[in-house]
Amino acid sequence: MTLDARIPSGPIQEAWDKACFDMKLVNPSNKRKHNIIVVGSGLAGGSAAASLGELGYNVKCFCFQDTPRRAHSIAAQGGINAAKNYANDSDSIFRLFYDTIKGGDFRAREGNVYRLAQNSNKIIDQCIAQGVPFAREYSGSLSNRTFGGAQVSRTFYARGQTGQQLLLGAYQALERQIHAGSVTMIPRTEMQDLIVVDGQARGIVARNLLTGEFSVHIADAVILASGGYANVYYLTTNAKGSNATAIWRAYKRGALFANPCFTQIHPTCIPVSGEYQSKLTLMSESLRNDGRIWVPKKKGDKRPPNEIPEDERDYYLERRYPSFGNLVPRDVASRNAKALCDEGYGVGKSGLGVYLDFSESIARLGEKTIRERYGNLFDMYQRITDENPYKVPMRIYPAIHYVMGGLWVDYQLQSTIPGLFVLGEANFSDHGANRLGASALMQGLSDGYFIIPNTVGNYLATNKFPKVDESNPAVQEALTSVKTKIEKLLSIKGKRTVDSFHRELGKILWDYCGMARTAQGLELAIGKIRALREEYWRNVTVAGSSNDLNESLEKASRVADYFELAELLCIDARDRNESCGGHFREEYQTADGEAQRDDEHYSYVAAWGYKGPDAAPELTKEPLEFHYVHPSQRSYK
Amino acid sequence: MKLTLKIWRQKSSNEKGAFVSYPMDNVDPEMSMLECLDVLNETLILSGEIPVAFEHDCREGICGSCGFVINGVAHGPERGTTACQLTMRHFKDGDEVTIEPWRAEAFPLIKDLVVNRRALDHIIEAGGYISVSTGQAPGGNDILVGKESAEESMDAAACIGCGACVAACPNASAALFTGAKITHLGTLPQGEPERERRALSMVAQMNAEAFGNCTSIGECTGACPKEIPLDVIANMNRDYICASFKRREELPTPVAPAVQRA
Numbered sequence: 001m002t003l004d005a006r007i008p009s010g011p012i013q014e015a016w017d018k019a020c021f022d023m024k025l026v027n028p029s030n031k032r033k034h035n036i037i038v039v040g041s042g043l044a045g046g047s048a049a050a051s052l053g054e055l056g057y058n059v060k061c062f063c064f065q066d067t068p069r070r071a072h073s074i075a076a077q078g079g080i081n082a083a084k085n086y087a088n089d090s091d092s093i094f095r096l097f098y099d100t101i102k103g104g105d106f107r108a109r110e111g112n113v114y115r116l117a118q119n120s121n122k123i124i125d126q127c128i129a130q131g132v133p134f135a136r137e138y139s140g141s142l143s144n145r146t147f148g149g150a151q152v153s154r155t156f157y158a159r160g161q162t163g164q165q166l167l168l169g170a171y172q173a174l175e176r177q178i179h180a181g182s183v184t185m186i187p188r189t190e191m192q193d194l195i196v197v198d199g200q201a202r203g204i205v206a207r208n209l210l211t212g213e214f215s216v217h218i219a220d221a222v223i224l225a226s227g228g229y230a231n232v233y234y235l236t237t238n239a240k241g242s243n244a245t246a247i248w249r250a251y252k253r254g255a256l257f258a259n260p261c262f263t264q265i266h267p268t269c270i271p272v273s274g275e276y277q278s279k280l281t282l283m284s285e286s287l288r289n290d291g292r293i294w295v296p297k298k299k300g301d302k303r304p305p306n307e308i309p310e311d312e313r314d315y316y317l318e319r320r321y322p323s324f325g326n327l328v329p330r331d332v333a334s335r336n337a338k339a340l341c342d343e344g345y346g347v348g349k350s351g352l353g354v355y356l357d358f359s360e361s362i363a364r365l366g367e368k369t370i371r372e373r374y375g376n377l378f379d380m381y382q383r384i385t386d387e388n389p390y391k392v393p394m395r396i397y398p399a400i401h402y403v404m405g406g407l408w409v410d411y412q413l414q415s416t417i418p419g420l421f422v423l424g425e426a427n428f429s430d431h432g433a434n435r436l437g438a439s440a441l442m443q444g445l446s447d448g449y450f451i452i453p454n455t456v457g458n459y460l461a462t463n464k465f466p467k468v469d470e471s472n473p474a475v476q477e478a479l480t481s482v483k484t485k486i487e488k489l490l491s492i493k494g495k496r497t498v499d500s501f502h503r504e505l506g507k508i509l510w511d512y513c514g515m516a517r518t519a520q521g522l523e524l525a526i527g528k529i530r531a532l533r534e535e536y537w538r539n540v541t542v543a544g545s546s547n548d549l550n551e552s553l554e555k556a557s558r559v560a561d562y563f564e565l566a567e568l569l570c571i572d573a574r575d576r577n578e579s580c581g582g583h584f585r586e587e588y589q590t591a592d593g594e595a596q597r598d599d600e601h602y603s604y605v606a607a608w609g610y611k612g613p614d615a616a617p618e619l620t621k622e623p624l625e626f627h628y629v630h631p632s633q634r635s636y637k
Numbered sequence: 638m639k640l641t642l643k644i645w646r647q648k649s650s651n652e653k654g655a656f657v658s659y660p661m662d663n664v665d666p667e668m669s670m671l672e673c674l675d676v677l678n679e680t681l682i683l684s685g686e687i688p689v690a691f692e693h694d695c696r697e698g699i700c701g702s703c704g705f706v707i708n709g710v711a712h713g714p715e716r717g718t719t720a721c722q723l724t725m726r727h728f729k730d731g732d733e734v735t736i737e738p739w740r741a742e743a744f745p746l747i748k749d750l751v752v753n754r755r756a757l758d759h760i761i762e763a764g765g766y767i768s769v770s771t772g773q774a775p776g777g778n779d780i781l782v783g784k785e786s787a788e789e790s791m792d793a794a795a796c797i798g799c800g801a802c803v804a805a806c807p808n809a810s811a812a813l814f815t816g817a818k819i820t821h822l823g824t825l826p827q828g829e830p831e832r833e834r835r836a837l838s839m840v841a842q843m844n845a846e847a848f849g850n851c852t853s854i855g856e857c858t859g860a861c862p863k864e865i866p867l868d869v870i871a872n873m874n875r876d877y878i879c880a881s882f883k884r885r886e887e888l889p890t891p892v893a894p895a896v897q898r899a
Binding site for chain 2: 032047050051055065066067069070072074075084086121122124125126128129131133134135136137138139140141142150158159160164165168171172173175176178179185187210239241256273274276277278279281282361379380386425450495497499500541543544548549551552590
């Protein structure tokens with residue numbers, strides 16, 4: 001199999017305009033005859049469903065929550081990037097493109113990333129028009145702040161709730177279309193399988209989470225915007241319900257899965273406090289603008305932080321990376337924290353933590369300014385830890401936060417199954433091996449508002465859609481397979497809960513495929529995952545029945561997918577014999593411990609194809625070409 | 638520490654519910670309220686019982702999924718805190734903690750602590766937006782928004798749609814929720830052109846749903862995990878009165894309510 005990314009030829013600055021001009025159009029009066037399914041209602045799905053509804057398509061949008069406004073995009077805190085250059089600090093579309101390619105450690109596609117940077121400005125405009133209350137100066141103009149991985153001030157924000165406000169903008173646009181009748185919202189319903197008829201994606205099988213009923217939805221195109229798969233690690237900053245089921249079932253129906261091992265670990269989360277812990281809480285990266293990160297210079301120093309004198313503190317990021325300091329990209333900040341804790345410099349009860357200290361900023365700017373900038377984050381920290389960060393430094397530790405990998409898509413955001421489009425975190429396309437802060441919101445909205453409304457039209461205008469109904473063998477097969485799976489999970493009646501398996505699986509991944517990986521460790525992890533999966537299908541116990549609200553069953557079905565995904569994640573990590581971005585293989589590092597890429601052998605997208613339940617997945621490589629940014633060893637020194 | 642959780646159990650809206658007490662031996666003060674329920678549910682599953690159904694997702698106090706009444710207070714004793722961020726250190730060894738669902742006619746019960754809050758979506762659907770389609774936006778700084786307006790708008794926009802205001806109100810009114818959206822959009826210049834129409838249609842929908850009326854008691858703002866100020870209700874009333882005078886001819890028709898009033 002060869003992969004054609006369909007990047008238009010010619011100068012990168014004109015590529016998207018050219019692609020749009022080359023697209024076939026659907027006559028406005030024919031649009032309502034096309035049914036489109038959107039799975040997920042976050043920034044990507046919500047904006048896509050609303051925009052497609054505005055164009056006149058007949059849209060069905062699905063989410064597993066009780067309302068589309070709950071999608072996990074809502075939890076993004078820090079901000080959204082755009083190349084407006086309002087700060088007059090030499091920013092430009094090209095610089096945002098350059099920073100994103102470099103931040104991704106040269107493992108993203110130039111064409112896609114350039115388009116993302118171009119769209120960034122339109123996104124800000126659109127969101128403001130919708131009434132997103134971005135931070136303002138006294139003059140009334142928009143305010144910006146800096147963010148990790150960049151030296152310009154290009155991040156737009158709404159306090160520490162930027163994701164919430166952007167999502168509410170998309171949600172309101174979506175509700176407007178629901179009112180207009182162009183979008184039908186189907187909440188509390190989870191996609192269980194993709195229906196592929198004669199090679200085309202033609203619908204989904206879904207399960208109503210209140211009644212357990214299965215339903216079949218036929219369409220001319222299916223758009224997955226179901227988010228990332230970070231929850232395979234169990235303890236993450238993701239919402240508890242975020243899951244990989246939609247993309248995983250699509251993978252098993254033939255969509256290729258790209259770069260699964262590119263996972264992001266966020267450097268500033270509240271450390272784990274106990275065995276019962278159900279999730280981790282992120283403290284926005286924006287805190288690194290005014291907070292200084294340090295550990296005691298002496299190993300195992302148990303003095304309270306305020307009693308450690310200045311000259312006995314190691315501000316290690318400022319020491320090692322003088323030009324970026326505390327604003328190095330996430331992967332670099334996380335790895336340094338882990339390395340120091342592993343050596344015994346960590347702080348807090350568990351020793352797994354570093355200080356994020358605001359005392360200097362408070363002395364310089366006053367507590368009022370700091371409260372204005374981060375008040376809600378400080379409150380959240382205090383609520384959880386019972387410590388006052390205005391007085392005592394925060395303790396932070398890295399945690400799994402985001403995944404750069406996802407279903408493979410071309411420039412049109414179409415997967416390897418015609419008619420199946422993938423948006424937002426669910427696809428792999430724009431962040432390479434490491435995502436920069438404030439870029440996830442940008443990508444979700446770029447995909448949903450500005451790309452998919454064009455590319456899906458092109459697909460609909462150039463293909464034929466023979467009638468498909470429920471009696472079609474492909475539909476019946478999908479329906480039977482998901483029913484069988486649910487029944488099987490309920491019938492095992494073993495001795496261990498779903499959560500206990502999930503926790504153990506997460507621990508394996510975190511230990512062997514987390515911040516540092518080795519070929520040997522990954523081999524071991526694959527064995528452990530297989531053994532645990534085997535036990536799962538023999539010894540899991542699921543409470544209740546399949547015909548009412550049953551979270552235990554929902555989780556059981558998702559965790560079953562996580563076992564398979566975890567294995568692919570480790571296979572991909574083992575296969576990539578280099579370090580890049582968030583993928584750090586201990587065997588491949590520079591003399592001073594930085595990631596050592598191998599461009600000669602690994603400058604490609606690793607796209608994996610499903611070959612059957614016990615067969616090894618098949619690797620297809622999409623070579624990456626760099627015409628505008630020359631790959632170099634990333635340096636933030 | 639030891640606690641007793643007294644939890645409302647109800648299989649479905651058609652069946653009768655009752656409180657059931659669950660003694661808990663090993664509650665860590667650092668745990669969140671939801672983690673405490675997780676621990677209970679793990680035990681229930683292993684003993685073959687049906688776990689307690691409750692809604693939750695982000696567990697960071699922002700998605701608005703979680704929420705139940707704890708010891709008579711929506712989201713529990715801590716001000717400005719959702720149930721997911723309420724840690725157990727606020728309770729004492731030996732306490733009995735009563736947990737029950739939001740109780741309001743507009744929020745029919747689904748199971749245990751889970752209720753149906755679709756009525757809130759209907760209020761937004763009726764007009765809680767600025768009618769701008771993708772692509773129609775002017776440049777970001779073409780619309781200047783004073784810092785004070787942006788801040789006031791943001792205070793109201795912080796609403797997470799959890800429904801605590803309705804649960805806390807003796808009338809089960811959704812005035813704080815509706816007022817918050819009317820204030821969020823009405824305070825911004827972008828929201829000005831539709832301000833009257835928006836107030837009319839959102840209030841009409843709120844009235845059509847099975848919510849009670851606002852009698853300015855103020856329990857809503859006290860229970861609100863985002864501390865939305867009571868002023869938003871005054872803003873709503875002002876916009877509504879103004880609009881119903883100026884636009885008498887165009888009173889909107891609400892969509893079918895989520896629950897028919899009894």
